[in-house]
Amino acid sequence: MDILSATFDELSSVFKENSIQGFRASQVYEWLHKHQVLNYDEMTNLPKALREELKEKLPIVCCSPAGKQTASDGTVKMLYSLHDGDYIECVIMKYKYGNTICVSSQVGCKMGCAFCASTLGGFKRCLSAGEMLSQIYLAQKETGERISHVVLMGMGEPLDNFDNVMRFIELLTDEKGQNLSMRNISLSTCGIVPGIEKLLGKRLQLTLSVSLHAPNDEIRSGIMPVNNRYHIGELLDMCRKYTKITSRRISFEYAMLSGVNDSDECADELARRLKGMLCHVNLIPVNKVEESPFTPSSPERVKKFAAILEKSGITVTVRRKLGSDIDASCGQLRRKKNAERGTA
Ligand code: SAH
Numbered sequence: 001m002d003i004l005s006a007t008f009d010e011l012s013s014v015f016k017e018n019s020i021q022g023f024r025a026s027q028v029y030e031w032l033h034k035h036q037v038l039n040y041d042e043m044t045n046l047p048k049a050l051r052e053e054l055k056e057k058l059p060i061v062c063c064s065p066a067g068k069q070t071a072s073d074g075t076v077k078m079l080y081s082l083h084d085g086d087y088i089e090c091v092i093m094k095y096k097y098g099n100t101i102c103v104s105s106q107v108g109c110k111m112g113c114a115f116c117a118s119t120l121g122g123f124k125r126c127l128s129a130g131e132m133l134s135q136i137y138l139a140q141k142e143t144g145e146r147i148s149h150v151v152l153m154g155m156g157e158p159l160d161n162f163d164n165v166m167r168f169i170e171l172l173t174d175e176k177g178q179n180l181s182m183r184n185i186s187l188s189t190c191g192i193v194p195g196i197e198k199l200l201g202k203r204l205q206l207t208l209s210v211s212l213h214a215p216n217d218e219i220r221s222g223i224m225p226v227n228n229r230y231h232i233g234e235l236l237d238m239c240r241k242y243t244k245i246t247s248r249r250i251s252f253e254y255a256m257l258s259g260v261n262d263s264d265e266c267a268d269e270l271a272r273r274l275k276g277m278l279c280h281v282n283l284i285p286v287n288k289v290e291e292s293p294f295t296p297s298s299p300e301r302v303k304k305f306a307a308i309l310e311k312s313g314i315t316v317t318v319r320r321k322l323g324s325d326i327d328a329s330c331g332q333l334r335r336k337k338n339a340e341r342g343t344a
């Protein structure tokens with residue numbers, strides 16, 4: 001039993017099976033998810049004998065802080081170690097509307113996007129709901145500030161870890177715990193079409209982000225292997241269906257790679273394909289990853305690209321670069337840590 005990943009009902013029934021009084025289940029659940037206490041010894045209203053029993057029977061599986069970097073703009077990157085020795089990371093960004101945390105959903109990633117550092121060390125495993133929650137709980141403790149927005153845009157592909165990610169979202173929005181608003185959660189996918197359909201079935205009010213990064217199959221398959229499996233046409237059809245049924249706007253991520261996907265023709269083609277869809281395009285000058293050949297488009301190119309989309313009535317934002325002095329892009333810090341250990 002992984003107690004930190006358990007819903008309140010699951011936790012209650014385990015306590016019952018172990019003949020622990022019912023009100024103790026409420027206390028422990030609150031310590032974990034409301035007060036973010038990930039250590040039985042700090043649960044001071046539990047008798048010592050019970051704490052010892054719980055430690056033995058229901059150990060709390062979570063990540064532990066293993067490093068922290070703060071950028072000049074206030075962005076904080078946390079490095080965490082896992083019980084089986086690997087590392088993950090998350091980033092806390094300060095925006096006017098509140099603090100946003102970028103959470104990892106897997107150790108490494110299978111998706112193989114050519115510009116992304118998460119994929120370089122290979123895929124290790126999926127994270128549990130508790131391991132995802134503890135990234136947030138520990139970050140709030142570490143920074144002393146409330147996190148109001150959560151984006152699943154760290155390492156890993158959330159729709160490749162569907163059940164744990166759904167459980168994570170359920171626990172995060174539970175009113176007995178953090179009670180985070182579903183509308184303040186974003187889930188980003190590289191475009192796993194059956195996963196989007198499954199998510200649609202859940203009718204959640206979260207924001208779906210889709211990493212598009214190209215206007216056609218030729219360019220997209222060249223940088224994102226997932227496109228060989230689910231072509232862009234199929235992906236955009238599913239996105240259209242998603243917005244129609246949920247009435248939620250999709251956010252398309254578009255990393256601007258100089259000379260690869262940033263021409264006027266690309267902008268025109270993208271505008272044609274997205275026309276009439278309830279969506280928004282987020283242009284991101286690509287973050288340089290050491291091993292990758294891609295360089296960011298110039299600010300002038302980004303501006304022109306954005307102008308073409310806007311002329312077609314598509315709303316566009318250009319992502320502000322945060323944390324560029326601390327290797328804040330997905331997978332970069334873990335990659336450095338592994339390189340130090342010689343396991344990269
Ligand atoms: N697997 C999911 C979520 C993790 S990546 C997905 O693909 O959406 C979060 C976002 O960062 C994605 O849009 C991804 O394509 C983008 N990204 C990855 N590496 C990047 C880089 N070097 N520069 C800019 N964006 C990058």
